[in-house]
Amino acid sequence: MSIQPVLLWSDVLLFVLMASIGGLSLWARRQDALRAAWARVARNPVAMSAATVLAAFVLIGLLDSVHYRARLPAQPGAETRYSVEVNSALDAVLADLRQRAEKTYSAPLATHLFAKEALENSAQREFPRLKFGGAHLGADLAAHEFDIAVRVSRGCAAGMLLWLLMASLWCRLADLELIATLKQLREGNQGSGAGNPATGAVFVTLLGILLLLGIAISLGGGYHVFGTDKVGQDVLYLSLKSIRTGLLIGTLTTLVMLPLAVLLGILAGYVGGWVDDLIQYLYTTLSSIPGVLLIAAAVLMMQVIIDTHPDWFATSAERADARLLALCLILGMTSWTGVARLLRGETLKLRELEFVQAAQAFGVGRFAIMRRHILPNLMHIVLIALVMDFSGLVLAEAVLSYVGVGVDPSTISFGTMINTARMELAREPMVWWSLVAAFAFMFALVLAANLFADAVRDAFDPRSSA
């Protein structure tokens, strides 16, 4: 076997999360109320096009969560050894981008380095050629712009072709006439696509994603699409790698705090008395500490623990992963208070309703009532909290990394990208591309998440549908 699979803790949790989402959606299909609410989301064009973008991000993140260690070239007589470097499936897909490192900064699509250097065979300082960016042009630099135009149109064509292929496949499955459907789509006919107004939006979004993908692949074959950073790494590669970190922080944080928030919120609301007082005291105390400061204090202490126990981690990837998880845990510990408070209030209301009192009259036990009658009626709040928190957490990661209490500096994330790129702004002329790339990717992810979260909230919140 030429690779050794590596399962990082965050991978495990991410796959558990995916599996539980799958399981929950199977369960939700059988619940009429939930199915109706999700159907409302599915008919919302904005939400579905946001979901398409999110799905693309999740796909990249999942690819980046399959980790392995490659086998080192075999030494005769020695036992097989594996590289200390932990790579992911995404690294394998992007091997080209990862390995074609330049010496230092170069602008997007450039053929030359960004800074002048003294060349060997001339006395003057010149911009040296890039090792990979535009290397296929040879000496024919005049063809640079033409080459870019050709590659862009080729990428567009490929993306378009792929899209048509997918559209026709879908039409075949949905038993529709392809040409007629496309015509309807172009005319903005809301009735197109098997009666769901969102289908058109999904396909338009898909077209956009595929076009960008086609252009990126076709340009990326010969250039650094977003330029290179200080040590010559491709910025597009860094941006794609950052997605996993953002997704992990956005989802795992809520996941780790959810059991605690749900348990304490329901207990406080249903049991009441001194239990209620104690739990309220607990979350009032925690929430009275400003979030950033509590996180900073906790992260500082976590750094002390990690630094004084270097023997806990076999590879640096494992250490970075542990730090990422600890950050999720800390963020979760500081943010569960809001959800617990909401759940307590809602439980107080539910406790007085007839069906709960009927259950009490039948002699159903306390915990059975909480589990069977209260919890299912709180699920919409939990779901809304989950999707609403996501975008805020992705943004918070960047800020925390800037403050110095974010992810491990060796973890590629939007925060670390921005943090290193910030220093380069002072250069003249400015190195703007890694900053812009990080912000653009983050904007797309957060905007899609916000739009989707709004639609989910509108569909599930009983107050807003009234």
Added chain:
Amino acid sequence: MLAYIIRRLLYAIPILIGVNLLTFALFFVVNTPDDMARMQLGVKRVTPEAIQKWKVERGYDKPLVWNAAAAGSATLTDTIFFSKSVRMFAGDFGRADDGRDISREIGSRMGPSLAIALPTFVLGLFVAISFALLLVFFRATTLDFAGVVLCVAMMSISGLFYIIGGQWLVSKVWHLVPISGYGGGLDAAKFLILPVIIGVFGGIGSSTRWYRTIFLEEITRDYVRTARAKGLPERVVLFRHVLRNAMIPILTGVVVVIPSLFMGSLLTESFFGIPGLGSYTIDAINAQDFAVVRSMVFIGSVLYIAGLLLTDISYTLADPRVRLQ
């Protein structure tokens, strides 16, 4: 009223004790002072003498909560818990790693923090409420829709982008104001104007959306229908009736942050080089100055609790129906 305030103040005490115990546990129990010394001194210079010296310099060489060697009340007072945690209630935060008195440092840095945070807060409130009222005035039109879309888009942009982008555009390209720095007196205005504008701009998206939801909820009430039935113009309905009645939900979210304005803003202050409490905190985090971070956590929660109290009092001022029990 007075009795109510006193009772609320008494409620605050157990919470502050809880915060104090929590920070004590976080900073001294999770990691022993020895661990912190080892981390700060680095791997190379760690000798038992160096660790001991580091601990003595900071007063961390005492027992945690119980000093068996001391006599009388000193068994409790000559400990880390008493000297580092209990004394915070008296406003004594000890010394930072550079030897300066933290309380004095905080006192001198509150001014610059407030000079940025207060105008940002007032201006932001004004802009967001006017913008939200405008959207509600044109509700269910294309303008409203475009406004909401703009808000969501602005919410989705990282706060760092506003700061970095604004600094680049205004200071580097247009050369309107200095990039960073701070001066005393009127001179400070030219350093403050950009951070304030950026702060207002960055907060508009989410707060406008929030106020718009509040106003839209308020506008379905009976008194609004009555006002319209009387023939009042929509302008009067919105500004005189809806705005006033929406005060309660607005106050809930707004008043609580007022005391925390003293803490300043971490990001803005460090980007613009303003010597306030926000940049003090960031510097302390980067230098791993545990004493300063611990003090800021404590002050932050004191201010937050003060904010909660102010919120309750402001209800009675805004709405005579609310009676404090």
